[in-house]
Amino acid sequence: MxxxxxxxxxxxxxxxxxxxxxxxxxxxxxxxxxxxxxxxxxxxxxxxxxxxxxxxxxxxxxxxxxxxxxxxxxxxxxxxxxxxxxxxxxxxxxxxxxxxxxxxxxxxxxxxxxxxxxxxxxxxxxxxxxxxxxxxxxxxxxxxxxxxxxxxxxxxxxxxxxxxxxxxxxxxxxxxxxxxxxxxxxxxxxxxxxxxxxxxxxxxxxxxxxxRPWELLEANEWKLAELERDVRGEVHDDADLRGPVVVEEGATIDAGVVIEGPVLVRAGASVGPNAYVRGATLLGEDAHVGHSVEVKNSVVGEGSHVAHLSYVGDSVLGRNVNFGAGTNVANLRHDDEAVKLTVKGERISTGRRKFGVVVGDDAKTAINTSLNAGVTLSTGATTTPGEVVTRDR
Ligand code: TTP
Missing domain, CATH: 3.90.550.10 (Spore Coat Polysaccharide Biosynthesis Protein SpsA; Chain A)
Structure with missing residues (x-):
């Protein structure tokens, strides 16, 4: 058929x-x-x-x-x-x-x-x-x-x-x-x-x-949970890979990195030194997660960099995004309500207590940017140093 x-x-x-x-x-x-x-x-x-x-x-x-x-x-x-x-x-x-x-x-x-x-x-x-x-x-x-x-x-x-x-x-x-x-x-x-x-x-x-964007995160949660441990890339002796972690050939994991599966590190991606990556996370081809960065339950698109001193949780980053040092993502509201996101101009509940941000391709944040839960940065968007972003741009 x-x-x-x-x-x-x-x-x-x-x-x-x-x-x-x-x-x-x-x-x-x-x-x-x-x-x-x-x-x-x-x-x-x-x-x-x-x-x-x-x-x-x-x-x-x-x-x-x-x-x-x-x-x-x-x-x-x-x-x-x-x-x-x-x-x-x-x-x-x-x-x-x-x-x-x-x-x-x-x-x-x-x-x-x-x-x-x-x-x-x-x-x-x-x-x-x-x-x-x-x-x-x-x-x-x-x-x-x-x-x-x-x-x-x-x-x-x-x-x-x-x-x-x-x-x-x-x-x-x-x-x-x-x-x-x-x-x-x-x-x-x-x-x-x-x-x-x-x-x-x-x-x-x-x-x-x-x-909608949070359903892409959900799709990754589903399919990453089916991963079985498979480490083909280069992993430093001082890295700690826990549970279902896949490191594709051509990916590198440096010293001091802790990865808790399910996590998929695609070919050409590099993690560390001293980074913490928690499931369910996809690090796309040639992505980089650097020193003192924590990434949790996120999709980091091909060629995107989160290089220093940052937190990314429950978020979807497109391709070739660059987060400046100290960029932090909020993924929880203090009133514990589900995080809302803009879909075709309307604020819609994601139904998720924890959701961070959606970042279009080629967007760049400056140092010490704070991104509020439910913010979308459009393709090529930029922020200024120390900025607190509470609205889409
Ligand atoms: P939808 O999700 O309804 O449409 P979409 O993919 O264009 O997304 P959005 O509504 O956000 O703009 O489509 C369901 C599936 O059918 C999807 O796989 C795309 C496909 N599709 C077509 O191939 N041609 C069409 O004319 C439509 C409406 C959908």
Whole structure:
């Protein structure tokens, strides 16, 4: 079976992190977000991947090439992000037979994806506490009888997890009209499948839709927790690596460093001397964490430097960020309320008691900058020495 991966979106809600990389290419442990969905598809037996690209298409193509783990890869270009059904329509000419569709920005339970591929036509589902925020499945036994968007009176607690196997005929059903929010939705194609076929659902144990910056952190928490200790880089005798720590070949850990897993130090990254890195943390390729720096539960993007006397907690730093000496991040409010973050101009609760900052690519902080919890620094932003930053910039 072919698997269509939807990876044409920019990820406007995850800005500024998506400035130079489309959201599906943001790092989750040792690979881009979309590669986790590709892995689930390949492990489930996909014979071909059809990747729908648009925003940042080249980075996606460069990553997968024309073969991913022995499975041929083709591309379809969606020029305008007109909806998920429209994205699959862009791939239509490549489709031949029953096909699967996975979102390139979702993390799936891989075993459930394998079940889904075996039991098509089918849809992945996740049990949620507040179904009225989701597309909800009506069911009779294992069969889906309907799908309702954000119902006030949800028929079940089974939310649509954005993973589908469609019958070959669905290729002809992709020209659905735009929905109320103006997008051509794949769920309307699913509704047609439910009318004409027996569609089963497969409940996933775990699922995550990465839309906002803190969900990228959550995605890394999930995938870094699956790490097994593997140390290939250069580690000084006086460094102390505890638990599931991965140090890739070409990374260096200097004297006096303590690392408590799960932590992944990617190729070319360097830590120390005298640094403390706590899980779940990803230090991207060529990142540097230097003397007297503590990094906890964070993503430090490729080429970013936190070189001296700093604290970074529960934060996401993009690529080539530079934190000046003494830059400190607050990650907890004194009233113990969940930290809020700006998403498309609106302050939204992250639902997390601990959350630090989001820093766009190429941003630079001056010495002794204090960054308040929930602050976003945009791409290339700078601060002045000693500044206390309490608002986004
Ligand atoms: P969304 O998360 O709804 O959209 P997005 O990725 O553009 O993000 P944002 O809302 O923050 O701007 O998309 C779900 C998945 O489908 C995601 O993997 C991107 C993909 N997609 C397309 O490929 N084409 C489209 O037209 C749309 C709407 C989504």
């Amino acid at each position: 072919q698997a269509v991966l939807l990876a044409a979106g920019e990820g406007t809600r995850i800005r500024p992190l998506s400035a130079s990389l489309p959201k599906p290419m943001l790092p989750v442990a040792d690979r881009p977000l979309v590669a986790h969905a590709a892995d689930a598809a390949v492990d489930a037996g996909a014979e071909e991947l059809v990747v729908v690209v648009g925003y940042g298409a080249e980075t996606v193509r460069n990553y997968f090439g024309d073969d991913y783990r022995g499975v041929p890869v083709r591309y379809a270009v969606q020029d305008e992000q007109a909806g998920t059904a429209d994205a699959v329509r862009a791939a239509r000419e490549h489709l031949d037979g029953a096909f699967a569709v996975l979102n390139g920005d979702n993390l799936y339970d891989p075993e459930a994806v394998a079940d889904l591929f075996e039991s098509g036509p089918s849809v992945g589902a996740i049990r949620v506490d507040e179904p009225s925020n989701y597309g909800v499945l009506s069911t009779a036994g294992d069969a889906v009888t309907d799908i309702v968007e954000k119902p006030t009176d949800p028929p079940t607690d089974l939310a649509n997890a954005g993973a589908y196997v469609f019958p070959a005929e669905a290729r002809e059903w992709l020209d659905v009209p735009a929905s109320e929010r103006g997008e051509r939705e794949i769920t309307d194609v699913l509704a047609r499948a439910v009318e004409e076929y027996d569609v089963s659902y497969v409940a996933m144990d775990r699922w995550l839709d990465v839309g």
